[in-house]
Amino acid sequence: MTKKILSLIAFVASVAACTDDYKDWVQPQAVPQPTQVTFGDGSIQTVDVIDFNSLSDERVKVCNITAPTATDAAYTPSYTITLGETVCDIAADGTMEAATLQDYVISNYGRRPVERAIDATVSMWLGNGTTTVKTATSAVFQVKAIPQAPQISQNYYLVGGTQDWAASATGKTQKFQHSGLDVYEDPVFTIIINAAEGDTWFAVGDDEACDAIGAGDWSKLLGTTKGNGNTDLTGTLDRRYNLKDEGSFCVPAGNKLIKVTLNMMDYAYTIEPLNIADTYYLIGGPGEWSAESAWTMPFQHSDKSVFDDPVFTYTFASTGGEMWFAFGDGDAITAVAGGNWNQLFGTKGDSKDLSGSFDRRYNLGGEHSFCVDGSAKFYQFSVNMMTMTYEIKPLNFTDYYYEIGNESSWGASHALYSANSDGKYQGYYYLNGEFKFKPNADNWDGDLEYVSGGALGGSLTDGGGPNCPDPSAGFYQVNLDAAAMSYSLLKIESISMIGGFNGWNDDLEMTYNATDGCWEVTTDQVAGEFKFRANHDWAINWGGDAGNLTPDGANLNIEAGTYKFQLFISYQGNNKVVITKQ
Secondary structure: OHHHHHHOOOOOHHHOOOOOOOOOOOOOOOOOOEEEEOOOEEEEEEOOOOHHOOOOOOOOOOEEEEEOOOOOOOEEEEHHHHOOEEEEEEOOOEEEHHHHHHHHHHHHHHOOOOOOEEEEEEEEEEOOOOOOEEEEEEOOEEEEEOOOOOOOOOOOOEEEEOOHHHHHHOOOOOOOEEEOOOOOOOOOOEEEOOOOOOOOEEEEEEEHHHHOOOOOOOOOEEEEOOOOOOOOOOOEEEEEOOOOOOOEEEEEOOEEEEEEEEEOOOEEOOOOOOOOOOEEEEOOOOOOOOHHHOOOOEEEEOOOOOOOOEEEEEEEEEEOOOOEEEEEEEHHEEEEEEEOOOOOEEEOOOOOOOOEEEEEEHHHOOOOOEOOOOOOOOEEEEEEEEOOEEEEEEEEEOEEEEEEEHHHHHOEEEEOOOOOOOOOEEEEEEEEOOEEOOOOOOOOOOOOOEEEEEEEEEEOOOOOOOOOOOOOOOOEEEEEEEOOOEEEEEEOOOOOEEEEOOOOOEEEEEEOOOOOOOEHHHHHOOOOEEEEEEEEEEEEEEEOOOOEEEEEOOOOEOOOOOOEEEEEOOOOOOOEEEEEEO
């Protein structure tokens, strides 16, 4: 027996410690397992489900061991249990450290307190003080356990704040937001509330706590363990009946909004006072890393309140290589001018991430600047100052965008042309009612929605929303800035002919033919050079080739006679005049 034992492979001493090779969120075994399995000439018998929520001992029995026969008294037996791919110590009485088993269950299945079935085997080792070898391994059996986890409710509510405490509790008017996932998979709840003019006081309750307040019981609310009125922005929370006092949270005056985040797996909270500036500025990127440069690069924003619309956007052209940048509010840029750079905002993630969250540099412990690789023609950088998140969109603008609306009963798409491929599009069309913009003539993919503004222009979004409002029936110059997500309209009150025939002074008016979509006039006055212009002004005029009129093009020339002129103005490359001799 001794020779056979010594001829086996020596077992390394490190087997006594657990070795982890976890697979996250493994599904429990669905195949029923036997209650007793073989173990050499011994056996392993399973035990009842281990519920850590009712267990207080440091060790827990995971099986009953009937050991195989060991014929050499010089060798002392010891045992290990393999849970999945993890090897841990187990005593001869079938017990192991409770913390080790719970850690394994949580690492592989999460903290949700439901029964988990773990495939396991037990191995017997014999050692003489210098050599340890494995002599037997059992068949597979199952250890069943329920991890200990905190109680997490489906809903949480903020009680107090700027609202009446009792009314906000019983009415559940301030509900925390949640992803909708299982609360043990996502235990994070968030809410943003208005701050009071003075200090803002509040507590937190679930449905049970809020319902209890209706009966006069306030003890089930959750408060800070740091003491009533503590102003720390982070900490842990517990039920009032476990606290020495009410434990109400307090945020000092001087803020506009307050964001509260709960992690109910750890019963931890984070409070973030939110102050959104009216303007933010890009620094670096297409400009210089200086305050002077930053002041020239303000983000765009809608005409809404920054608390109603906390999204700010800046679009810039690529240089063809890596571009590094950051951003800040006016105070941060002023600080840069004084040599202090740590008030700028930077990414919490990798600098080249195209989306994520951000914070002040002084909270990040470094620059954490944003970076794009320069492969796109343009980049749109959007920041949400309420959620402290950002998105970078690489933009490669096509030559055309399209308007579609009530004027065609939403049937025909009208092209807008970008002469410089910079996302700025222009066209001329008759409008009559609501309308929209879209990037494709033949489908609605990526269409833009109206956010705010007025009848002659406003801001747009690709996130869904209403149509652009009716500007009143008429012919318009339509301008779309797809980079800035905005549009503007200029009503064309008139288009006329002007030239040598009238001393370049007295315009010959044309009439808009809505049926044929052209401006027209029949006259015998024209001879020599002439052009077309809008609104009796040279700011908008067309000339050049009759079959391809261009803005500010050369004068046209015609022999004396009677002619019908039909001017078709829509977009650059498609503007023309049809001249028919009468």
